[in-house]
Amino acid sequence: MKRVITIIIVVVVILAAIFYILNNNKKKAQETTDFIAKGSGAVAVKAANVERKEVNLDFTANGNFAPQQELNFLSENAGRVTKIYVSEGDRVSKGQVLARIDAEIINTDRETAEAAYQNAVKDEARYQSSYATGGVTQQQLDQAKLATQNAKLRLQASQRRLSDANIKSPINGIVNKKYIEVGAFVTAQGTQLFELVDVSKLKLKVNVNEGQVANLKNGDAVQIQSSVFPTEKFSGKVTFIASKADETLNFPIEIEVANNTKSSLKAGMYGTAVFKFPKQAPAILVPRTSFVGSVSSNEVYVLNKSKNTAETRKVVSGRILGDNVEILEGLKEGETVITSGQINLTEGTPVTIIK
Incomplete structure (x- = not known):
């Protein structure tokens, strides 16, 4: 019973402390606002002109190359290894015999x-x-x-x-690792034998944001750059677009890349995907910070130039283009939107623009 009472007292104390801190922060914010209003008669804000600009959808994304196929080859039968016909680094073809297990018992x-x-x-x-x-x-x-x-x-x-006593490669590729030696005993439960990788084609895995993924589709051609081979040209195409964002709110993308005849690219190297799009028509753009709260609010403060006051305006936002947002309705060229200090504003608040 005493333990329950103690827990209740601790919870009450914590809640009281939280309430005190929040109330104190609110008072400080109000004091700051009152001070600004009394000191200059207007709230200091930053602003930007509403302009019609050319829209550039091109962007780049960095990632790592991964093998098109990667296989950890396991044993299916128990027995002693009598022959190994390949070494690490050897190129093998599908159906080629890699090793042999003693087939006497089998x-x-x-x-x-x-x-x-x-x-x-x-x-x-x-x-x-x-x-x-x-x-x-x-x-x-x-x-x-x-x-x-x-x-x-x-x-x-x-x-x-x-x-199966003749262990055959199920894919075309390269022996990246060899885990067995002649005389070793393998089990039917799946002893690891070889690691095989196919790097004739690679996958470049990158992440893009919501504004970028909206312009992509499977099959899109992509230019690929590698800092290790800056003079060589690689091409790829989008083969996978995630339907769900990851924990960082980005979307994983996979690009199939055709390696050159020398197989210059290696799995694990860094690569850059260059996404290029057709030229877009100019659009009305405003800084992303213009929105009250977030872009989804579809509300901004517009400067009334004759009165030097802030007025709320409902807008219809379009594409998010980096630090800018496309405005479909609600603003005209030549108007001025407030980009900072909105927390201190209400309809008709006097403002002064900080250059």
Whole structure:
């Protein structure tokens, strides 16, 4: 009971402290506003002219190259490694034998499965003959057929395991790492054998903001630059655009990049994607800081030049273009919007412009 009372007292004290701090901050802000109003008769603000400017949608984004395909190759059968035919850095093709596992036990299993299957086939033939003369029932014949089918499946599985004794590359690529040596024992639970990567094509992974992602679509051509190879030209195309922003409110983008014949680019290198767009028609732009609160409020303060006062204005915002926002309705060229100090303003507040 005492513990509960103590907790309640602590909570009450914390809430009281928070209320005191907030109330004190509010008083200080009000004192500052009153001081400005009494001292000069107007609130000091910054402002910007409303202008029609050319819209440039081009932008760049930095990221890292990743392999088009990357595979950690695992064992499927248990056995001892008897041969390794490749080394780290070797280029391999799909279906090429990389290593071989001792197939003695696997081959024995296959021979046993083969014998069982042949025996099941013979039994089924005898049951079929006996069924024709009434010697066995339909149920017994069906069981014999089922036994033959099961034996056939076991034989196919053992043949597959025997084939897998030759470890073959499932992709075209390069042996980036080799995890086994001759004489090593691998298990059927998935011992790591090789790391294979395909760098004939790479993926450049970059992040873009909401204003930029709105202008992108799959298949868009992108110029790629690498600081390591500044004289070489690379091209790519957008292959993936995230449908959801990440925790930083950016959207992950993947660009497929065709590597050159020398395979100059390596996975893990830095790259720059240069996004270029057709020339846009001029539009009315204002600084992003002009909005009261945020762009979504669609409200700004406009300077009444004849009275030197602030007036609220509802606008319709369009695209966010870096530090500027496109205005579709509500403002005209030549007007002046207030870009700072809005927290101290209300409708009709006298203002003075800071140059």
